[in-house]
Amino acid sequence: MMLIPCPHCGPRAHAEFTFDRPVEAITRPDDTADALVRNLFSRDNPRGHSRELWRHTYGCRAWIALTRDTATHAITDVQAWGAKA
Amino acid sequence: MKYSALSLLRAGLGGHKDWPRAWRDPEPKSHYDVILIGGGGHGLTTAFYLAAAHGVKNVAVLERSWIGGGNTGRNTTIVRSNYRLPQLHALMELSLKRWEGMSDEINYNVMFSQRGALFLGHSDSDMLQLAQKGDAMRADGIDAELMTRDQVARLIPLLDVSAGARYPVQGGLIQRRGGTARHDAVAWGYARAADRLGVDIIQNCEVTGMDITSGRITGVQTTRGAIGADRVGIAVAGNSGRVAAMADLKLPIESHLLQAFVSEPVKPMIDTVIMTQSLHCYISQSDKGEIVLGGDPDAYPTYSQRGAPHIIEKAAAEALALVPALSRLRMLRSWAGTTDMSFDGSPFIDATPVEGLYFNGGWCYGGFKATPGSGWLFAHLLARGESHPVAAPFRLDRFETGHTMDEPGVGPMPQNR
Numbered sequence: 001m002m003l004i005p006c007p008h009c010g011p012r013a014h015a016e017f018t019f020d021r022p023v024e025a026i027t028r029p030d031d032t033a034d035a036l037v038r039n040l041f042s043r044d045n046p047r048g049h050s051r052e053l054w055r056h057t058y059g060c061r062a063w064i065a066l067t068r069d070t071a072t073h074a075i076t077d078v079q080a081w082g083a084k085a
Numbered sequence: 086m087k088y089s090a091l092s093l094l095r096a097g098l099g100g101h102k103d104w105p106r107a108w109r110d111p112e113p114k115s116h117y118d119v120i121l122i123g124g125g126g127h128g129l130t131t132a133f134y135l136a137a138a139h140g141v142k143n144v145a146v147l148e149r150s151w152i153g154g155g156n157t158g159r160n161t162t163i164v165r166s167n168y169r170l171p172q173l174h175a176l177m178e179l180s181l182k183r184w185e186g187m188s189d190e191i192n193y194n195v196m197f198s199q200r201g202a203l204f205l206g207h208s209d210s211d212m213l214q215l216a217q218k219g220d221a222m223r224a225d226g227i228d229a230e231l232m233t234r235d236q237v238a239r240l241i242p243l244l245d246v247s248a249g250a251r252y253p254v255q256g257g258l259i260q261r262r263g264g265t266a267r268h269d270a271v272a273w274g275y276a277r278a279a280d281r282l283g284v285d286i287i288q289n290c291e292v293t294g295m296d297i298t299s300g301r302i303t304g305v306q307t308t309r310g311a312i313g314a315d316r317v318g319i320a321v322a323g324n325s326g327r328v329a330a331m332a333d334l335k336l337p338i339e340s341h342l343l344q345a346f347v348s349e350p351v352k353p354m355i356d357t358v359i360m361t362q363s364l365h366c367y368i369s370q371s372d373k374g375e376i377v378l379g380g381d382p383d384a385y386p387t388y389s390q391r392g393a394p395h396i397i398e399k400a401a402a403e404a405l406a407l408v409p410a411l412s413r414l415r416m417l418r419s420w421a422g423t424t425d426m427s428f429d430g431s432p433f434i435d436a437t438p439v440e441g442l443y444f445n446g447g448w449c450y451g452g453f454k455a456t457p458g459s460g461w462l463f464a465h466l467l468a469r470g471e472s473h474p475v476a477a478p479f480r481l482d483r484f485e486t487g488h489t490m491d492e493p494g495v496g497p498m499p500q501n502r
Contacts, residue, residue, distance in 0.1 A: 001393045015395040019385035019500055022339075040497065041428055041484035042335040045326030047388045054385075070340070071388045 002073050007080045008060045016058040023051040023065060047071050053081065088192050107273060108280035113287050116313035117145045119467050120305060122292050122328055123321035124148025126157040126268075127445055127452065129275040129286075130460020131318060131467065133191070136282035138461070139468035144284045145314075146276075147307060149291035153272025156323055159390075159422035160453040161345050161367060161379045163358050165202040165263035166227055169218050170492050172478040173431065174225040179475055180458025181262060187457060193274030195266050196372060202263025203232075203240070205361040205407070206255045215258035222260070232257045241357055243410045251406035252364060263358060265369055271456055295331045301440040302332070318443045318467050320459075323423030324388075325446035332439050336446070337484050339499045341426045343382045343450040344392035346401075346419035350374030354410065366403035368411075376414060378404050382424060382450055384500040392421040424450045426499035429483075431490040434462050434476040443467055444481060449499075 002014040027039050044050075051067050067077035086092060086105055096104055119135055121128040124146045135141040146152075164184050166177035188194050206212040212231075219229035237257045238246045246254040276286050287309070294306035295317070304313035321328050329336050350373050360367040365381050380400025383392050397419055405412050427433065427447035432455070434445050445463045448455060462476040483489055484497065495501040 001395070013395075014393055021498070021500075022386070037485050041337045043326060043337070043339050044330075044335065045339055045386065047324075047327055047340075050386060052386070070386050073387065073389055073391075 002075065004054070004066065004075065005078050006056050006059060006062070007064060007078055008062050009056065012056070012059055016056060017054050018057045020053040020055055020063075023053060026053065049076070107277040108286050111285045111287065113145060113290065113307070113309055113312050114285065116304070117285070118143040118314070119316045119318065120144075120312060120314040121146045121318045121320055122305065123319065124152035124272075124276070124286060124288065125155050125320065125322070126153065126271050126275070126456035127322065127448075127459045127463065128318070128320040129272060129279060130457050131320060131445070131463040132284045132286075132460075133275050133279040133282070134460050134464035135468055136279060136284055139464055141468050142283040144279075145312065146279070146284060146286045147290045147292055147305070147312075148286070148288045149308075151288050152276050152286060153269055156422040156424070156452060157272045157456075158269055159345070159420055160268055161369065161377050162265045162268045162371070162453065163202065163263070163360075163367065163369065164197070164266055164454040165260050165358070166454070167202060167204065167218065167222060167229060167258065167260040167263065168492060169221055170490055171221075171225055172490055173492055174222065174227055175475045176458055176462075176479070177455060178225070178227050179461065180455045183457035183461060184266065185262070187271075187274075191274045191278035193270060193277060195270040195274055197264065197266040198372070199262050199264040200356055200358065201240075201259050201261045202358040202360065203237070203257045203259045205237070205257045205359065207252050207361065207363050208255065211363050212255050215256070219258045228260055228262050230259050230261065232259055241355065241359060243354060243408050244359070245407060245409055252361070252403070259357075265358060265371070267372070268453060275460075292328065292331070295442070297332060297439055302442045316441045316443065316467055318445060318463060320445045320463065322425040322446045322448050322452055325425050325444070329437070329444065332437065332442055334437055334439070336444075337428050337481070338447050339386045339426045340388055340423050341382050341384060341499065342387050342390065342392055342421045343379070343424050344396055344419055344421045345377065345379040346397055346416050347371070347375040347377050348411070348414040349417050351376070351414065355408065359407065361403070361407070364403045366400045366407070368404050368408060375417065376411060382426070383421075388423055390421045390423055392419070424448075428497040428499055429489040429491045430493055432459070432479055433481050434459065434466060434479045435472065435481045436466070436470075437481065
């Protein structure tokens, strides 16, 4: 069980959060078709540091960006995410 | 030595002191026709069928720790072919047919028990979905029977089918040829059978790099030195991305984890595999008597092989609601495996852009049941350089071309599986 430091709510149980995707897989409306396919459907899938988009679904419902180690689950950075962040 | 009642009797009279080792422990040669990276079920079956069905016997299986120590030994041992899409019917039924002859084929008792695999339906829409799936299966020649609530109650007397049940049971869909097998025996049996055909099974040998010259693989670097090969197959589900990265490939795969847990052993109480897809919980009883339980994947990328307790709690709560008699059981242990989550829930058996390098992975949390079929198809690809017709749809580029196989119908995100 991870303790995830929500930038809006403070440290909260992992069960309140849902993973969405690695930041590398975020797509934009002006992406080319090639970039869209590449970003959606291929992954670095690192063992180690990964920067990821999560959502505090069962809390404040905000999107947040975590830097997390996929082998140890250590969270080294967390930031608010989105237009008003 | 061939295992038989006679060999058992003979060894028994000698106090079981003279059993020969089941497979050799060879030093790696400098070159092989085919190297398989990964000594799990899929790598070992591939090696066996390369030798047994294609006559390719100069083969090595490289395993970084011990064979069957990864996902082959971490699953809930369920075998079934009750899928919805024709491509998956072909794949999983080819596999199930090989399960049915496996113990004879490899002269090793894998304790394959066709005790029936039952999907429960909890609502009208569940029953409609199960009826559709059963029709699709029968249309493709696979056995499936839709059951009423009373039939389910007779099959599993301990199931709570009362009107006040937390998860009311309306009926189910059973595949009677489905069941369970002894997962470790599958690894050991295929290792022994492949070894007898001349395959080198090399444990404690981690691949650390790939030798690629002008777009063609010529061998691998390992912790036990460089080994040359004409062709290399990757079968390392869970770590596919890390191994593929050695050839500068990025895959449509994320590594997630799936947990399972077992109770203390008790007398026989559940003689069917009970599954429910609208809840996502599965219950069976091992031959040792342990109740084996599994649930949802943890749904985020991780290599930790260590899951979160709230996932276990959910699966346990569902199992207790379905079979209230489980409530007094103590859980003995829980564990997790690293699963190769593909974006449509279906696997890959395909060539890669590197000539001579082939890939088998992306089995999500359903690779165990496919073990012999996967090996059969991957051996075909490695021996002939072209896909078997059953494996042909499971291409690595199917997301780019729009030919996804979305069995659960939930769209292209691995955490939705």
